[in-house]
Amino acid sequence: MQRFKIPALFALAFGLVYAFIFDTKLDMGGDNAGYYILGQALVQGEGYTNIHMPGTPPANHFPPGYPALLAVAMLVGKSFTWLKLVNGILFGAALWWFRGIAEKASGSKALAWAAVILVGLNSHLLRSSTIMMSEIPYTAASMLALWTLLRWDPESKPFYKSYDFWLVVVLASAAFYIRTAGIALGAGIGLYLLFERRWAAAVTFGASFFALYAPWVLRGRAAGTKSTYVDQLLSVNPYRPEEGHVDAGGMWDRITENAARYLGQELPNSMFPVLKVDYNPEAPITHYLIGLVLLAAIAYGIARLPKLRWLVAGYVLASAAIFLLWPSVWYGVRFIQPLVPVLMLAALYGAWEAARRAVPTWNPWWFTALAVVMVSPLKTLREEAQMEYPAAFSNYFRLAEFTKENTPPDAQVATSKPALWYLFAERRAQRFPAEADPKAFMDQLKADGITHVVVDQLGFGSVGRYFVPAYQAYPERFTLVAQLPGPDTYVFKLD
Secondary structure (H helix, E strand, O other): OHHHHHHHHHHHHHHHHHHHHOOOOOOOOHHHHHHHHHHHHHHOOOOOEOOOOOOOOEOOOOOOHHHHHHHHHHOOOOOHHHHHHHHHHHHHHHHHHHHHHHHHHHOOHHHHHHHHHHHHOOHHHHHHOOOOOOHHHHHHHHHHHHHHHHHOOOOOOOHHHOHHHHHHHHHHHHHHHHOHHHHHHHHHHHHHHHHOOOHHHHHHHHHHHHHHHHHHHHHHHHOOOOOHHHHHHOEOOOOOHHHOEOOHHHHHHHHHHHHHHHHHHHHHHHHOOOOOOOOOOOOOOHHHHHHHHHHHHHHHHHHHOOOOHHHHHHHHHHHHHHHHHOOOOOOOOOOOHHHHHHHHHHHHHHHHHHHHHHOOOOOHHHHHHHHHHHHHHHHHHHHHHOOOOOHHHHHHHHHHHHHHHHOOOOOEEEOOOHHHHHHHHOOEEEOOOOOOOHHHHHHHHHHOOOOEEEEOOOOOOHHHHHHHHHHHHOHHHEEEEEEEOOOOEEEEEEO
8 A cells, every 4th residue: 555655645635726716617718619620520439530511621720639639528528627637637647747757767766756756836738737738648648658658667568568559659650640749759769779779679669659640640631631730831821811921031930939939938937937928029038048048957957867868859859840940920828838857857857967066965855846837827827717708708609609599500600710610619610711811711712601690809810901991891781680899799691
C-alpha cells in the first residue's frame, strides 16, 4: 500500500485544484464545438464528416485523433461536463508522466516535483483541461510517448523486438493525429535516437511514424480534399482568403514578427500567466527582458541536462520552427501550451545550475515558492467559471434554441460560428460567404441552399464585412424572424 501513497496524494491535490477552477459552460470558441460535432459524427456511424454543414462534407480541417477520443468517451456519455472531465483526467495523467520524465532528465526528484507543481498550477493548462480542445489530449499523448521512450532499454534486446519501442512509435503518431504540430514531437524523438547513435532505430521510427500517418493523407486524396492547415499556413490571412497567399518576403516578415511576439509575450505568459501579455506596440521593454531571461534559462538548462538533452532540444527547436511559420493572426498562448512542461523543466534546471554556482547548497524545492505567483490567475479562473455567458453569446444560444423549435429540420443557416450554432439549434450551418460584393454574396447564399441568416454581435468582422453590404443592397430579400435586444441579435429568413 505504501507505493500508492504518493500517487493518491497527487491525485487528491490535483483533484482539489481542478474542482476549484472547473467551468461547466461550453467554451465560446468555435473549435471546441467542431471537435464535439466530429466526435458525434463518428459515434453515430456517419464517418469523419461535418454533419453540421450543408451537404455533410468530409472533414479535413482537424486531424481525427481528438474527435476519435471524444467518440470513445461518448460511449459513456455525451454531456459537455463529462467530456470536459475526460480532459481533466488526461491533464492529471500528463502531469504524472511528466514527473517521471523530469526526474530522469534532471536526476533530481525535488526539481521534478517543483516542475510538476508549477505546471499543474498553470492557469492556461488548467483552463484548457476544462474545455473540449486538443491541447491537453496532445500534451498527455506526448508525455506518455516520452515517458515510454525512457522505459525502453535498448541494451536488453533489439529495438524491433521491444514492446516499448513500438509503443513509442504508436504514441508519437497518435500525438500527430491529435495535433498536426505533433510533428515536432516526432522530430525530437528522431533526433534523440540519431544522437544516441541508434541508427537503425531512428530510421525505423521515422519510416513508421509517417507510415502510420499515411492513411490520413490517402483518405484526403481519395475524398478529393486538401489539408486546410497547409492552405491556411500559406495564406496571408486565413480569415480573409481573398488576400491570397504569402510570398517569400511576407514569410520572412511573418517569422520576425512571430519571433518578437513569442519572446516578449507568449513565452513569459505561457510559463507564468501572472505576466500578462500586452500586444500594444508600445508594450514596456520589461516584457522582452523577461522573455530573454527565460530563453537564456531554457537554453542553459537544456545544455546542462545530465540526460535527454538532445530529446528536449529537438522537441523545443522543432516546435519553435512551427511557431515561427504560423500566420501571425494566430497569436496567443494556445499553440505553445503543450510545450510548457518541457520549457518549465529546462528553465528550472538552468536556474538551478546557475544558482548552485553562487549558493552550492541551493535546494530545488525552493523553486516551489514560485507557486505564489500562480494563485492570482487561479482565482480569476474560478471567478470566470461562476459567471454566466456574456450577453452576446447568451442571445446567440437562445436564438439557436428558438430556431430549433421554429424552423423545419432542413433549414440551413449562414452565421459567424456555425459549429456553436449547430450544438444549440441542431440545424446545418456554414460561415458567411467571403464575398464583399453584395450580388456575389447573395448568389453564393442561393447556391449553398441557405434559408436563414443569423446576425450576431459576437465581435467577428464577417458580419460587417460581408453581410451588411448585402443587406443594404437587397433589404427586401431578408425577412426578420426573431430578435433579441442587448445586444441586438437577429435571425432573418432569406427570401
